[in-house]
Amino acid sequence: xxxxxxxxxxxxxxxxxxxxxxxxxxxxxxxxxxxxxxxxxxxxxxxxxxxxxxxxxxxxxxxxxxxxxxxxxxxxxxxxxxxxxxxxxxxxxxxxxxxxxxxxxxxxxxxxxxxxxxxxxxxxxxxxxxxxxxxxxxxxxxxxxxxxxxxxxxxxxxxxxxxxxxxxxxxxxxxxxxxxxxxxxxxxxxxxxxxxxxxxxxxxxxxxxxxxxxxxxxxxxxxxxxxxxxxxxxxxxxxxxxxxxxxxxxxxxxxxxxxxxxxxxxxxxxxxxxxxxxxxxxxxxxxxxxxxxxxxxxxxxxxxxxxxxxxxxxxxxxxxxxxxxxxxxxxxxxxxxxxxxxxxxxxxxxxxxxxxxxxxxxxxxxxxxxxxxxxxxxxxxxxxxxxxxxxxxxxxxxxxxxxxxxxxxxxxx
Amino acid sequence: xxxxxxxxxxxxxxxxxxxxxxxxxxxxxxxxxxxxxxxxxxxxxxxxxxxxxxxxxxxxxxxxxxxxxxxxxxxxxxxxxxxxxxxxxxxxxxxxxxxxxxxxxxxxxxxxxxxxxxxxxxxxxxxxxxxxxxxxxxxxxxxxxxxxxxxxxxxxxxxxxxxxxxxxxxxxxxxxxxxxxxxxxxxxxxxxxxxxxxxxxxxxxxxxxxxxxxxxxxxxxxxxxxxxxxxxxxxxxxxxxxxxxxxxxxxxxxxxxxxxxxxxxxxxxxxxxxxxxxxxxxxxxxxxxxxxxxxxxxxxxxxxxxxxxxxxxxxxxxxxxxxxxxxxxxxxxxxxxxxxxxxxxxxxxxxxxxxxxxxxxxxxxxxxxxxxxxxxxxxxxxxxxxxxxxxxxxxxxxxxxxxxxxxxxxxxx
Numbered sequence: 001x002x003x004x005x006x007x008x009x010x011x012x013x014x015x016x017x018x019x020x021x022x023x024x025x026x027x028x029x030x031x032x033x034x035x036x037x038x039x040x041x042x043x044x045x046x047x048x049x050x051x052x053x054x055x056x057x058x059x060x061x062x063x064x065x066x067x068x069x070x071x072x073x074x075x076x077x078x079x080x081x082x083x084x085x086x087x088x089x090x091x092x093x094x095x096x097x098x099x100x101x102x103x104x105x106x107x108x109x110x111x112x113x114x115x116x117x118x119x120x121x122x123x124x125x126x127x128x129x130x131x132x133x134x135x136x137x138x139x140x141x142x143x144x145x146x147x148x149x150x151x152x153x154x155x156x157x158x159x160x161x162x163x164x165x166x167x168x169x170x171x172x173x174x175x176x177x178x179x180x181x182x183x184x185x186x187x188x189x190x191x192x193x194x195x196x197x198x199x200x201x202x203x204x205x206x207x208x209x210x211x212x213x214x215x216x217x218x219x220x221x222x223x224x225x226x227x228x229x230x231x232x233x234x235x236x237x238x239x240x241x242x243x244x245x246x247x248x249x250x251x252x253x254x255x256x257x258x259x260x261x262x263x264x265x266x267x268x269x270x271x272x273x274x275x276x277x278x279x280x281x282x283x284x285x286x287x288x289x290x291x292x293x294x295x296x297x298x299x300x301x302x303x304x305x306x307x308x309x310x311x312x313x314x315x316x317x318x319x320x321x322x323x324x325x326x327x328x329x330x331x332x333x334x335x336x337x338x339x340x341x342x343x344x345x346x347x348x349x350x351x352x353x354x355x356x357x358x359x360x361x362x363x364x365x366x367x368x369x370x371x372x373x374x375x376x377x378x379x380x381x382x383x384x385x386x387x388x389x390x391x392x393x394x395x396x397x398x399x400x401x402x403x404x405x406x407x408x409x410x411x412x413x
Numbered sequence: 414x415x416x417x418x419x420x421x422x423x424x425x426x427x428x429x430x431x432x433x434x435x436x437x438x439x440x441x442x443x444x445x446x447x448x449x450x451x452x453x454x455x456x457x458x459x460x461x462x463x464x465x466x467x468x469x470x471x472x473x474x475x476x477x478x479x480x481x482x483x484x485x486x487x488x489x490x491x492x493x494x495x496x497x498x499x500x501x502x503x504x505x506x507x508x509x510x511x512x513x514x515x516x517x518x519x520x521x522x523x524x525x526x527x528x529x530x531x532x533x534x535x536x537x538x539x540x541x542x543x544x545x546x547x548x549x550x551x552x553x554x555x556x557x558x559x560x561x562x563x564x565x566x567x568x569x570x571x572x573x574x575x576x577x578x579x580x581x582x583x584x585x586x587x588x589x590x591x592x593x594x595x596x597x598x599x600x601x602x603x604x605x606x607x608x609x610x611x612x613x614x615x616x617x618x619x620x621x622x623x624x625x626x627x628x629x630x631x632x633x634x635x636x637x638x639x640x641x642x643x644x645x646x647x648x649x650x651x652x653x654x655x656x657x658x659x660x661x662x663x664x665x666x667x668x669x670x671x672x673x674x675x676x677x678x679x680x681x682x683x684x685x686x687x688x689x690x691x692x693x694x695x696x697x698x699x700x701x702x703x704x705x706x707x708x709x710x711x712x713x714x715x716x717x718x719x720x721x722x723x724x725x726x727x728x729x730x731x732x733x734x735x736x737x738x739x740x741x742x743x744x745x746x747x748x749x750x751x752x753x754x755x756x757x758x759x760x761x762x763x764x765x766x767x768x769x770x771x772x773x774x775x776x777x778x779x780x781x782x783x784x785x786x787x788x789x790x791x792x793x794x795x796x797x798x799x800x801x802x803x804x805x806x807x808x809x810x811x812x813x814x815x816x817x818x819x820x821x822x823x824x825x826x
Contacts, residue, residue, distance in 0.1 A: 390562065
């Protein structure tokens with residue numbers, strides 16, 4: 001549960017809850033629900049009551065500051081039916097904090113020592129707001145400050161071990177397999193029998209920017225058992241999906257490309273028109289990319305395509321800048337100029353203007369890959385339902401994926 | 414309400430809810446609660462029931478995909494006590510989507526046309542997942558896909574107007590002014606008297622990636638009154654902060670640069686080492702950027718700096734690739750080769766490895782701007798507390814800001 005007007009008004013995105021959810025999960029507990037409410041004592045108390053009623057643990061962040069709109073302490077008091085009382089322990093810690101930093105303590109900070117009766121103090125090593133721990137007859141409630149650095153330190157120091165011990169034995173393990181090149185529905189069909197409800201591990205898919213990820217979440221009595229269950233499913237998913245799988249966990253296409261290029265000791269250069277530098281940017285996002293990335297060109301104008309990459313002016317005239325012929329000439333010219341093993345080229349219409357349907361709609365992109373054997377070109381119709389940013393992103397991903405498949409020995413065509 | 418296992422497990426941060434909360438607020442409605450649940454039909458139905466009971470509107474995102482773990486449709490059906498039925502309208506829209514893009518429709522996508530009886534279809538102009546609209550006796554429920562681009566388009570097209578009409582009373586107006594170049598505390602001091610509590614409009618600052626934004630949120634009985642209140646504060650903020658203000662709303666530095674370049678009829682080229690294409694990418698993120706962006710170089714290797722930009726090999730030898738001298742030579746060489754009015758160059762250590770403190774720590778970056786008058790170089794010490802991605806981002810922002818100030822006639826030095 002996250003508390004704060006800035007969260008329910010959309011001013012700030014609540015990132016604490018996702019961090020806590022992951023921490024809770026890896027300790028073997030299951031997160032039922034994440035809730036965000038504003039600085040409203042009735043709302044806060046209502047969600048606390050419901051949480052204590054339906055869950056074993058409630059972990060809250062925010063609303064412990066020194067101002068009048070920090071109402072988490074009052075919300076807990078109302079939810080559990082006690083009064084706020086000045087905690088000597090909390091006050092001592094707050095005073096010690098200011099002493100350590102040799103600053104006078106503002107009067108407002110004394111408010112932070114007013115805690116719901118019968119609750120324990122969660123020490124805050126990095127700030128003034130003490131946390132609150134309520135141990136109820138059936139459930140527990142822990143309230144931590146909203147400042148991420150303070151919250152994370154307090155969770156690690158004071159909450160994590162108890163939560164892990166309390167989580168009824170089962171340990172959860174999550175792994176993710178990332179694919180590119182097939183629609184979500186097709187990936188789903190290939191592993192439909194693994195995605196049935198109530199199966200352990202649970203298998204599901206998520207789509208983001210053309211990358212379809214398969215999540216495998218297993219639970220068992222020990223980490224080793226859960227690990228083994230999940231590993232078996234991951235192997236099965238990888239086996240069925242073959243070369244569309246490019247990596248695990250947080251790995252992106254550029255990491256797979258980097259690994260393959262470094263293993264093979266090969267180099268790459270780029271020549272971009274519609275992607276405007278994005279392809280080179282993603283390839284150089286990877287630390288150590290200077291081992292394989294030599295140079296890149298952004299040739300937005302026709303003149304630049306001719307001057308830098310040697311694309312013949314009459315080819316541009318005849319086929320237009322957005323054509324398979326020009327993509328091929330860009331890749332070939334780039335590879336020759338850079339002296340690299342591979343060269344990637346993009347040319348297309350990223351929009352929103354500049355399309356001439358039906359032959360040249362927005363989203364028409366040609367991607368070319370040149371290597372020692374020659375040049376392969378892919379024609380993409382990314383469609384006007386994608387934004388300019390999405391079209392550029394997708395085109396650069398297709399380029400990285402062509403290079404990846406080529407390094408795996410798979411002709412992309 | 415956001416739905417998806419990836420959200421309750423902490424794998425993905427839910428950003429849709431914050432976006433929707435802001436949209437709801439500016440239309441004069443108040444957001445009570447944001448809830449995230451996993452792909453569990455009982456949980457989903459339970460939250461829907463509670464929402465329909467306690468609020469006038471429930472807006473949900475996610476769980477409308479074509480696979481078996483997409484359970485929002487089933488959750489609505491259970492919450493309102495109806496069965497799922499194939500909607501001819503929804504199926505027709507899904508089929509039309511595939512037809513338009515000339516692709517065969519995977520069997521799985523047919524599932525997306527199974528909607529709760531008595532619900533209306535919310536058209537999805539950008540994807541296959543139809544939205545669902547339930548108009549109950551007292552409250553309404555709208556379910557949209559989790560893909561942000563689709564969700565936002567559908568909210569704007571189909572939901573926003575009804576919601577605005579339904580929300581009674583006060584109208585909220587939000588405007589944002591964006592600055593670059595001063596720390597948040599300094600910006601805050603300049604407008605401290607506007608940031609007092611309980612003032613209308615409410616003025617606050619947020620920092621993100623070096624950009625400090627000032628938000629002005631006003632409320633009044635009519636949109637015109639709220640607009641006027643907010644406009645007065647925006648004018649005051651702009652007046653006090655002067656040239657550090659680069660734009661409003663969602664405007665980024667590249668939009669300000671694009672506007673100024675187009676107005677002046679000037680052109681730019683880029684030569685990037687540590688930013689690896691990111692600078693060109695941001696400059697070409699803007700539709701119509703071919704009017705001012707001519708070409709770019711990514712010269713990662715020393716050889717490329719010499720071959721493409723004419724940086725003398727002995728300069729590289731003498732000062733090292735990460736030096737003001739080399740940044741200057743890169744900018745000068747780039748401008749000469751591209752024949753543009755301006756050229757921007759970056760060279761630095763983005764890390765995480767490759768730093769040699771104390772003289773050359775990670776985060777040391779030189780940014781150079783060449784124009785007809787000569788070359789200006791800025792030396793940045795971005796600091797090891799920033800990640801590789803943040804160092805690259807900040808360096809590219811400084812480059813765009815130097816160009817912006819130069820176009821305004823302000824020497825950056």
